[in-house]
């Protein structure tokens with residue numbers, strides 16, 4: 001199942017997406033990695049930030065979306081990263097041609113239902129002393145997602161929409177990632193944080209929860225509803241429900257977003 005990503009829509013909310021990336025990568029205890037792979041690198045802003053942190057490393061950014069990679073290449077003025085269009089389900093760490101020191105998967109694995117089966121192969125491919133870091137949203141039972149499923153269930157296209165909205169089932173609790181990664185012989189730090197984002201404090205940016213979901217949660221809906229009128233009806237119903245669920249406070253719209261993090265450190269070679 002593949003969604004059409006829009007870097008313009010996704011990047012509108014970068015200010016809120018940066019903090020979980022920064023908190024995740026602050027736990028990487030390496031100062032001079034040789035090879036860094038950013039899986040699901042998107043439009044590359046975070047990959048390039050890490051390239052600034054580790055200027056001597058070789059960087060590979062992997063993403064399945066041609067649109068996101070096109071933007072990533074445009075953002076990479078200095079040609080710091082090797083951008084690779086590939087599905088992470090088929091990505092072979094051997095393609096790097098050298099042991100990988102850091103594998104990052106920031107806000108990717110909620111889109112990859114098979115990820116519990118893929119992680120062991122990625123950890124195995126890490127160099128001794130290497131790092132794996134992942135972050136996924138854990139908000140699939142929040143109103144932003146339950147309302148989406150409720151409106152999809154009432155749609156004449158419900159049979160096509162609902163299976164595509166079951167993505168949350170792919171995301172596990174922090175302890176599940178902890179046990180998986182510790183079982184692979186890593187030292188693990190796993191945690192969760194619920195961010196109370198204050199969207200649009202100035203009150204001049206429109207329906208911001210809807211804008212947020214247009215860049216992510218609504219993508220599977222847009223893959224089904226190609227007809228403009230059909231899509232507009234769905235978005236209008238969903239937007240109205242979001243306004244009721246996330247009323248505007250005098251200081252902005254509060255959007256609570258739970259995120260799940262895990263950082264694994266593979267043991268260095270003995271001796």
Ligand SMILES: C[S@@+](CC[C@H](N)C(=O)[O-])C[C@H]1O[C@@H](n2cnc3c(N)ncnc32)[C@H](O)[C@@H]1O
Pocket residue numbers: 005017021039040041042043046062063064065068086087088089105106107108111112216
């Ligand atoms: C939410 S964005 C995260 C982008 C980036 N990691 C960041 O920190 O902003 C998810 C990205 O994962 C990519 N993606 C989703 N499923 C994928 C898959 N199976 N293989 C490779 N990339 C995938 C999408 O194209 C999108 O660019």
